[in-house]
Amino acid sequence: MAITGAMKTIQCESPCNFMVKSHDEKELVEIVKTHAKKIHNMNMADKDVKAMIKAA
């Protein structure tokens, strides 16, 4: 079983304060894209989401 890299987080810039944490960047991107669409009616590109990723 391999743990790849450090924990990564994304926090929503809007006042909603939505926050996701994962080791899996792909999973992170999917969760944030779904959130952006559902809550903010925003279509985000993968690269836009990746630009928001921070190491936890």
Ligand SMILES: [Cu+2]
């Ligand atoms: Cu949000």
